[in-house]
Amino acid sequence: MEKFTTVTGVGVPLRRSAVDTDQIIPAVYLKRVTKTGFDDALFANWRQDPEFILNQTEYSGARVLVAGPDFGTGSSREHAVWALRDYGFDAVLAPKFADIFRGNSGKQGLLTGVISEADCEKLWSALEAQPGVEMTVDLVEKKATLGELVVPFEIDDYIRWRLLEGLDDIALTLRNEQAISDFEAQREGWRPKTLPVRHA
Amino acid sequence: MNKPRTLAEKVWDDHLVVKGEDGTPDLIYIDLHLVHEVTSPQAFDGLRQAGRPVRRLDLTIATEDHNTPTLAIDKPIADETSRVQIQTLRNNAEEFGVRLHSLGDVEQGIVHVVGPQLGLTMPGITVVCGDSHTSTHGAFGAMAFGIGTSEVEHVLATQTLPLKPFKTMAINVEGTLKPGVSAKDIILAVIAKIGANGGQGYVLEFRGSAIRALSMEGRMTICNMAIEAGARAGMVAPDQTTFDYLEGRPHAPVGADWDAAVEYWKTLPTDEGAVFDAEVNLDADTLEPFVTWGTNPGQGISLSDVVPSPEDFSDPNERAAAERALKYMDLKPGTRLKDVPVDAVFMGSCTNSRIEDLRVFASIVEGKKKADGVRVMVVPGSARVRLEAEAEGLDKIIEAFGAEWRFAGCSMCLGMNPDQLAPGERCASTSNRNFEGRQGKGGRTHLVSPQVAAATAIRGTLSSPSDLEG
Numbered sequence: 001m002e003k004f005t006t007v008t009g010v011g012v013p014l015r016r017s018a019v020d021t022d023q024i025i026p027a028v029y030l031k032r033v034t035k036t037g038f039d040d041a042l043f044a045n046w047r048q049d050p051e052f053i054l055n056q057t058e059y060s061g062a063r064v065l066v067a068g069p070d071f072g073t074g075s076s077r078e079h080a081v082w083a084l085r086d087y088g089f090d091a092v093l094a095p096k097f098a099d100i101f102r103g104n105s106g107k108q109g110l111l112t113g114v115i116s117e118a119d120c121e122k123l124w125s126a127l128e129a130q131p132g133v134e135m136t137v138d139l140v141e142k143k144a145t146l147g148e149l150v151v152p153f154e155i156d157d158y159i160r161w162r163l164l165e166g167l168d169d170i171a172l173t174l175r176n177e178q179a180i181s182d183f184e185a186q187r188e189g190w191r192p193k194t195l196p197v198r199h200a
Numbered sequence: 201m202n203k204p205r206t207l208a209e210k211v212w213d214d215h216l217v218v219k220g221e222d223g224t225p226d227l228i229y230i231d232l233h234l235v236h237e238v239t240s241p242q243a244f245d246g247l248r249q250a251g252r253p254v255r256r257l258d259l260t261i262a263t264e265d266h267n268t269p270t271l272a273i274d275k276p277i278a279d280e281t282s283r284v285q286i287q288t289l290r291n292n293a294e295e296f297g298v299r300l301h302s303l304g305d306v307e308q309g310i311v312h313v314v315g316p317q318l319g320l321t322m323p324g325i326t327v328v329c330g331d332s333h334t335s336t337h338g339a340f341g342a343m344a345f346g347i348g349t350s351e352v353e354h355v356l357a358t359q360t361l362p363l364k365p366f367k368t369m370a371i372n373v374e375g376t377l378k379p380g381v382s383a384k385d386i387i388l389a390v391i392a393k394i395g396a397n398g399g400q401g402y403v404l405e406f407r408g409s410a411i412r413a414l415s416m417e418g419r420m421t422i423c424n425m426a427i428e429a430g431a432r433a434g435m436v437a438p439d440q441t442t443f444d445y446l447e448g449r450p451h452a453p454v455g456a457d458w459d460a461a462v463e464y465w466k467t468l469p470t471d472e473g474a475v476f477d478a479e480v481n482l483d484a485d486t487l488e489p490f491v492t493w494g495t496n497p498g499q500g501i502s503l504s505d506v507v508p509s510p511e512d513f514s515d516p517n518e519r520a521a522a523e524r525a526l527k528y529m530d531l532k533p534g535t536r537l538k539d540v541p542v543d544a545v546f547m548g549s550c551t552n553s554r555i556e557d558l559r560v561f562a563s564i565v566e567g568k569k570k571a572d573g574v575r576v577m578v579v580p581g582s583a584r585v586r587l588e589a590e591a592e593g594l595d596k597i598i599e600a601f602g603a604e605w606r607f608a609g610c611s612m613c614l615g616m617n618p619d620q621l622a623p624g625e626r627c628a629s630t631s632n633r634n635f636e637g638r639q640g641k642g643g644r645t646h647l648v649s650p651q652v653a654a655a656t657a658i659r660g661t662l663s664s665p666s667d668l669e670g
Contacts, residue, residue: 020633031238031284032285069517070397073430078349100347158364170358173360176227179217180359180360190460
């Protein structure tokens with residue numbers, strides 16, 4: 001994973017709350033067996049509406065999404081994150097994120113910054129006043145900047161550290177190989193085993 | 201004397217491989233990893249690229265469920281991308297040595313139905329799967345939650361996950377359910393009460409006399425939808441009902457292991473004096489059949505009520521969401537929910553497709569005919585549930601009623617296979633999500649219990665079993 005420090009690009013005001021994962025990527029697009037090629041699937045149903053914000057030419061090349069509270073609720077599909085990344089988004093700012101989505105994002109280099117509802121409204125207004133304007137999201141300083149407007153955001157310290165360092169979770173965990181083996185050695189015999197196969 | 205602990209805290213503590221320090225997460229051991237075709241291909245790819253094996257094949261099991269057709273399962277899958285995804289799982293299982301139950305196998309079915317029926321799901325274990333409804337397994341007093349594909353790869357490689365501790369919330373449900381009211385109504389009422397993100401960051405423990413009185417199937421229905429309140433997991437303390445369900449199942453412990461397990465399981469219920477971070481109370485005595493009117497599972501109300509108006513909501517986000525939802529659902533405020541006609545009824549999904557659910561549905565529709573023009577689809581949760589139902593003659597009752605008796609899978613819960621609603625169609629569904637387009641683009645979903653699904657299939661409008669009397 002590449003190291004994440006700051007991103008500057010077109011910001012998109014998505015004035016909707018509770019954007020669920022079925023809206024971010026409908027289930028019919030989950031059939032691919034790769035991590036790429038999902039850009040067409042992002043918000044696929046909403047994008048059929050010519051008025052939908054991502055269909056406005058001003059917002060082409062968008063990199064930062066500013067959405068309402070409870071972004072990413074619903075399914076655990078990481079495809080939602082892949083679709084946002086494939087489309088070109090590097091950061092989503094919202095007043096609240098669903099847990100699984102937030103965790104998935106951190107593993108794919110997508111920043112999820114928690115902003116206040118008041119700041120969300122300010123960012124929406126500023127982005128709508130100048131469609132296609134660029135904004136900067138700074139993970140080092142934990143702030144988003146749009147012209148004069150500076151908005152702080154929160155992010156889990158551990159996720160932030162991994163994003164800043166571009167670390168691979170599995171390699172980190174395997175540093176604890178001995179502790180895992182020790183734990184396995186003392187597991188009780190009654191715990192479930194899928195092998196050998198037993199049938200009813 | 202140790203500090204009193206909750207059920208969730210006990211299971212967590214007993215799976216601690218490395219305690220996190222300075223804001224780093226704990227490393228938690230995973231006892232059981234369930235795998236299906238949709239969220240695993242990229243995880244196996246990652247292993248292959250890194251040259252890593254699956255660490256514990258004996259703690260891993262895979263089944264095909266999301267894409268599988270529910271008709272003509274002996275024919276090649278018509279949709280090419282579905283076929284490729286399922287073939288990819290078969291190839292990966294073969295290459296890495298993972299136990300797989302394929303379409304046509306007697307143990308194939310929805311991953312959350314298969315685990316418990318094989319006796320793999322048990323109290324005091326940790327269970328993960330690349331599927332948010334993994335919370336289902338919490339009904340046994342397990343800590344069970346959905347993970348993303350990166351985490352699937354992580355568990356395949358290390359059998360652990362780095363996780364931060366959750367907060368705990370007690371959901372106390374006291375009293376006795378009225379006839380025709382079920383576990384599904386409890387959980388829909390809980391979500392309506394705390395909101396579709398009210399459980400965020402929490403593990404919910406469902407407690408109280410109404411929960412104790414539920415069967416394992418009912419408890420699974422409740423924990424299944426803990427995720428619909430935004431919670432990471434839902435749990436019910438193990439008791440004699442749990443032990444009775446498990447004993448004798450293919451993978452349940454036997455002999456001395458069984459005795460040791462039961463002894464340990466009896467220590468798991470939350471200690472007297474343990475403190476939850478939050479508590480919510482629900483009265484089972486007054487609960488009525490519930491139904492959702494909107495496009496998130498928190499937008500639910502008693503079936504005897506009317507469609508609410510956006511003005512009923514003081515929070516501006518909720519009001520805007522209600523406005524959008526009513527437009528999408530094509531509902532007018534003030535309409536009696538029981539006057540809302542449906543085009544389809546879906547009886548199935550990991551929420552309500554177990555044998556008990558099918559029995560309830562069949563007992564209500566027995567000897568009756570479905571309403572004209574309503575399509576009724578009944579999809580058992582697993583091949584074994586289907587066989588069990590057929591041995592009891594439920595298939596005959598369901599077909600005589602005019603409903604379609606299908607093969608096992610996720611089916612119209614999310615429409616990854618051909619089982620979908622057409623745009624504008626309205627469905628009473630025993631599944632778990634009423635998001636826009638969930639059951640097919642433009643489809644409109646009302647979440648209901650099996651009892652309400654049956655009554656609705658008979659009358660053609662949203663109905664509870666009590667509407668069938670007289």
